[in-house]
Amino acid sequence: MSHDWLTAACAAIDEESMRVAREHQSQLTKPPGSLGMLETLAIRLAGMQRSATPAVAQVWISVFAGDHGIAAEGVSAFPQVVTGEMVRNFANGGAAISVLARALGARLEVVNLGTVNDPGELPGVRRAIVAAQTRNFCEGPAMDDGQLAAALRVGADSVDAAREAGAALFIGGEMGIANTTSAAALACALLDETPDRLAGAGTGLDDAGIRHKAEVIGRALARYPAGNDPLAWLARVGGFEIAALAGAYVAAAQRGLPVLVDGFITTAAALAAVRIQPACRDWMFFAHRSRERGHARLLEALQADPLLDLGLRLGEASGAASAVPLLRLACELHNRMATFAQAQVSNA
């Protein structure tokens, strides 16, 4: 399996639809710009959807799950078995994202890329096993090139399923104990940052735990020469679910499907996707600023202005799901507000 598809062109955003949407916003009964990001969201969606009346009806959420060999270094507050246990919880409808997806009327797909205590066949869970877990990346590359290619493809396959289901928005989420260590290592490598700046509490490490986590990341990064090749770093320190997310973000942009990026781990995957295929940045919305240390730095690197800051630090796509109502409201305002002429309100 090759990585060639990743550099194929992304779909173009329709500048004319954006111009028409911007002009329409200026006619609505409000001071220009007064709805802030609710205006720019609608304008960007109009360009992505090539439509004068943008809408976010069907939402597709893929939660990618994978286990991490780096968990053996004691970098998470929770045991590794939780990954597989949470896959079952997603399937049973009891996880935060299960509840949020139901409340939004969104389609929720759980993708198991490899869990140490594999819960097996479950309704709503797609099995796309790459391996039971990644290798402990202090001891060698987390995955080989074939595994990376497979994981990237798994994400693209989810985007194809989302499009076939008629989704207007793709949301990626993740589950994988120790994946904030993997995401922080990836972010350090791509941003030339030191681990103490990007390693955070994850599921709830104390200060000593965070120092240990940063030391583990530093040890792993020291194995390799300098350089920012995103595919090389995904293989060295990434996770199967992080690679799937990166593949999904690139594929969504190639197929013209807007994406809403969630928290720390997903933003690290988004950064990798943008380094692989820069044009995919245009198709991304950013849902929230996570409490996880390092997320603000990642958002800054992507010049992302997230919609929410709720102190969330869960992942699973919970922040992205929470922001969907704002996208829908932005479209409603754009499509249904009266213009100054219609309402006979005096314009400046």
Ligand SMILES: Cc1cc2ncn([C@H]3O[C@H](COP(=O)(O)O)[C@@H](O)[C@H]3O)c2cc1C
């Ligand atoms: C019960 C439970 C549910 C979760 N859902 C998402 N995460 C989040 O926590 C993990 C990352 O944190 P760390 O790197 O510290 O392990 C990921 O699985 C992430 O999605 C969870 C974690 C737990 C414990």
Ligand SMILES: O=C(O)c1cccnc1
């Ligand atoms: O921001 C996130 O995505 C996050 C933070 C902590 C733990 N899991 C996920």
